[in-house]
Amino acid sequence: MQPLVMKLNGQDVTLQIDPSTMLVDVLRDELHLTGTKVGCNEGECGACTVLVDGLAVDSCLFPALKADHREVTTIEGLAFDDELHPLQQAFIEVGAVQCGFCTPGMIMAAKALLDENPSPDEDEIKLAISGTLCRCTGYTKIVAAVRAAALKGGK
Amino acid sequence: MPMGYVGKRIARVDSPDKVTGKSIFPADLYFDGMLHAKVLWSEYPHARILGIDASAARAYPGVVAVLTAEDVPVNEYGINIMDQRVLAQDKVRSVGDPVALVIAESERTAGAARRLIVVEYQELPGVFDPREAMAPGAPLVHEEKGTNVLKHFFVRKGDVAAGFAQADVIVEGYYHTPHQEHAYLQPEAGVGLIDEQGRVTVYVAAQWPHDDVHQIAHALNLPETQVRECVTAIGGAFGGREDISLQILVALGAYKTRRPVKLVYTREESIRGHGKRHPFFMRHRTGATRDGLLVAAEIELISDAGAYASTSIPVLANATSFAAGPYQIPNVSIDTYTVYTNNLVTMAMRGFGSTQPPIGYESQMDKLAERLGLDPVEFRARNVLVNGSIAPTGCVMEHGVGMKEALERAAQAAGWQRKSSTWTRPQIAQPKEPNKRLGLGVACSWKNVGYSFGFDDKAGARVELYLGRGGAIERAVVKIGASDVGQGVETALAQIAAETLQVPIDRIEMMLSDTAVVPNAGSSSASRHVFMSGSAVQRACQEALGRLGGQEAGAGQSVVAEYIFRGREAHPTTNFDPVTGLCDPHISYGYVADVALVQVDTETGQAELVKMWAAQDVGRAINPTMIEGQVDGGVLMGQGYALLEEWIQERGYIKTRNFTEYLIPTVLDVPKEIVPIIVEVPDHGGPFGAKGVGEMTTIGVAPAILNAIHDATGVWIEELPASAERIHQALKKKAGK
Structure with a gap:
């Protein structure tokens, strides 16, 4: 077991983990932050996307110890005092949510984009979420939601 | 004053939890003292089990139990015919058969112990093509049945020989569609436990929880009152969660260990552990007169049921009718x-048997139109069903037939014009690059709503009204076992309740889960929940309102009403006639017309969907935003089926095991534009005239794309997917190379 210290959704967290553990397993099994999903466990579907120091990563392939002394943001850390993030608001309003399993990963991938590039064009949005699969929505309303959030200055 | 909730773009009631990560999917559940299970899968497509030695696995530290066939009280299940084993007994019939279940203190331990189980198999010759499986002497998948043919249906209408004798043009075709994987993003997961009342309880993402309870209770030899299923958030389904997957396994685990047991499939196990869309082989011969009227059709369809019946018979019945x-x-x-x-x-x-047939019949329509020198829209417009027409199964289509409206709306949107009472296609500017060709393709298709062929389709709903000051409705609780698989049925039913009760939608509380509490509303399938469950909710609300009117109602009181809606209230259906096969098969129908604009690279064979006009006759749109969402998703799934997705088995072994090997469309595959066209030709039997939408959005996509490929290049692609390789080969053959 080894210590892992990270700033998770703005709070300092310290725990002892098996060094072979991936970040997603720490989030889900140890901390029960189950908003981060596992769709394939091999970096193909993007459902487990979280931000590490602002960069979108597949947390199923990201060794938890690589997050040591870094900032990790998950879907649970997006709404501030129950006020939804503009991306979350836009996903609801535009109708970009169907089954909702890919939604957290999509929103996190989109957040990484908007933090870096507040007014992306359609191609940039598509590229940013191209590693995240969705089987329900056909992506059209997801792209529209990211665009809507960007127009509202969502970061 | 009407509130106007039906037809409005209401935000989905489940979306706030889904965008914040609060929605609980089955793998998100953790219980005290919870054990973890792993499945040992069959190693062979067909083999006799001579023995299982689980002693080393049982002795492995942390293992609580290793269960095999002898641990299952009644070792059989199946949604239609109980020909599946919970754990393989005597033999395995596919690599998707579970052989043993390891239950341990951790998932890692269960996985390690699984490798210690020794199964002695005697491999048997297998059969992997349904056409070969029909032949005399083929190895039998179920010996006791004496044949591999699970079902044969037929329809004889009119006189086909006389019909072909009248035909000026006859075209033939042989079409093949492959397996398709549902590829929902949430792999199967579930937890079984014994609740405080001693009931076996399963938490799972399921399409038909009440039928699961029936099958779980049967396998555990328990009364159904001793089994509960609680449906969690469901990460997509598309039919793939209609059958039992791991429900009985976690129930059995909890029943045996008396502790919560969690089982989560990996993506590879998900692909191995649930069935696929049926491959079809389809032979067509179709005749028309020179004035463009269809006179005869002779059709043979053969579908691959795989190792077990599942719903192959009703899928085939549907395919027969369509x-x-x-x-x-x-x-x-x-x-x-x-x-x-x-x-x-x-x-x-x-699509449930309505997705494969249009690959055949719509290719035939374009082949005929071409031979007759008619525009494909014009040819179809002369032949489509209208109110009062006789369907291919001999029944009269009495009302609500929106096929022609859908066709005309899609054609007009795509630029067709009616000139001197004939539909004329738009001219499309071809790209400057000589190797890029654009083509337009049209497809009509149709799909049933609700369960068919005389089946007594039922949906139950319970409505509880809680009254406030002056007897006004303060809160309404709608209890109904309708699974929201992502299609938005929870929201649609809430809209129907709000509209019927005339109360604001935020006072409607939906309860979809727990079979011990909510009425059976049937499966989230057959595009039936808006029609069937929507009717049940509407009627239950009306009954509750009626009771409210007849009593002295005051603050603190409540009114309860239940209604079981039966499909035959809307339209009674009949099974195939034993002599002619004629029938009035379906309660209601959705009608679809798709027009695809496709670009083909004639050097590489790569086809790309550029734009899709998708007209859906939904009867009445309950929520246009959700319908558009179904169209967007349905078009992309159909596009994947047409151009990309290839789920491969070689002699029974799975070759496309995960998302690296089985590709589904990403955002980069989305066409430049999808134009959803909502057509509303009401069905008097549905709530507010509504029919259904979920499946219809996908069924016409692939045939429209195939017809567009032909329009662009002159080659007919008769086998899916229309991959670059396949189109390239066809182009080479056409050029005589």
Whole structure:
């Protein structure tokens, strides 16, 4: 077991983990932050996307110890005092949510984009979420939601 | 004053939890003292089990139990015919058969112990093509049945020989569609436990929780009152969660260990552990007169049922009824077969037997139109079903037939014009690059709403009204076992309740889960929940309002009403006639017209969907935003089916095991534009005139794309997917190279 210290959704967290553990397993099994999903466990579907120091990563392939002394943001850390993030608001309003399993990963991938590039064009949005699969929505309303959030200055 | 909730773009009631990560999917559940299970899968597509030695696994530290066939009280299940084993007994019939279940203190331990189980197999010759499986002497998948043919349906309408004698043009085709994987993003997961009342309780993402309870109780030899299923958030389904997957395994685990047992499939196990869309082999012969009227169709369909029945028979029945297309054809002869093989079981998938047939009948329509020198829209418009037409199965289509409206709306949107009472296609500017060709393709298709062929389709709903000051409705609770698989049924039913009760939608509380509490509303399938469950909610609300009117109602009081809606209240259906096969098969129908604009690179064979106009006759749109969402998703799934997705088995072994090997469309595959066209030709039997939408959005996509490829290049692609390789080969053949 080894210590892992990270700033998770703005709070300092310290725990002892098996060094072979991936970040997603720490989030889900140890901390029960189950908003981060596992769709394939091999970096193909993007459902487990979280931000590490602002960069979108597949947390199923990201060794938890690589997050040591870094900032990790998950879907649970997006709404501030129950006020939804503009991306979350836009996903609801535009109708970009169907089954909702890919939604957290999509929103996190989109957040990484908007933090870096507040007014992306359609191609940039598509590229940013191209590693995240969705089987329900056909992506059209997801792209529209990211665009809507960007127009509202969502970061 | 009407509130106007029906027809409005209400935000989905489940979306706030889904965008914040609060929605609980089955893998998100953790209980005190919870154990973890792993499945040992069959190693062979067809083999006898001579023995299982689990002693080393049982002795492994942390292992609580290793369960095999002898631990299952009644070792059988199946949604239609109980020909599946919970854990393999005596033999395995596909690589998707679970052989043993390891239950341990951790998932890692269960996985390690699984490798210690020794199964002694005697491999048997297998059969992997349904056409070969039909032949005399083929290895039998289920010996006791004496044949691999699970079912044969037929339809004889009119006189086909006389019909072909009248035909000026006859075209033939042989079409093949492959397996398709549902590829929902949430792999199967579930937890079984014994609740405080001693009931076996399963938490799972399921399409038909009440039928699961029936099958779980049967396998555990318990009364159904001793089994509960609680449906969590569901990460997509598309038919793939209609059958049992791991429900009985976690129930059995909890029943045996008396502790919560969690089982989560990996992506590879998900692909191995649930069935696929049926591959079909389809032979068509179709005749028309020179004035462009269909006179005869002769059709043979053969589907691969895989190792078990699942819903292969009702899928085939549907395919039989849809085989000739939504057209008036006086003379029809149809024979259809579904056949056991040692491939993975095949099952419900979006369209349920209405998705494969249009690959055949719509290619035939374009072949005929071309031979007759008629525009494909014009040719179809002369033949499509309208109110009062006789369907290919001999029944009169009495009302609500929106096929022609859908066709005309899609054609007009795509630029067709009616000139001197004939539909004329738009001219499309071809790209400057000589190797890039654009083509337009049209497809009509149709799909049933609700359960068919005389089946007594029922949906129950319970409505509880809680009254406030002056007897006004303060809160309404709607209890209904309708699974929201992502399609938005929870929201649609809330809208129907709000509209019927005339109360603001935020006072409607939906309860969809727990079979011990909510009435059975049937499966989230057959595009039926808006029609069936919507009717049940509407009627229950009306009854509650009626009771409210008849009593002195005051603050603190409540009114309760339950209603079981039966499909035959809307339209009674009949099964195939034993002599002619004629029938009035379906309660209601959705009608679809798709026009695809496709670009083909004639050097590489790569085809790309550029734009899709998708007209859906939904009867009445309950929520246009959700319908558009279904269209967007349905078009992309159909596009994947047409151009990309290739789920491969080689002699029963799965070759496309995960998302690296089985590709589904990403955002980069989305066409430049999808134009959803909502057509509303009401069905008087549905709530507010609504029909259904979920499956219809996907069924016409692939045939429209195939017809567009032909329009662009002159080659007919008769086998999916229309991959670059396949189109390239066809182009080479056409050029005589």
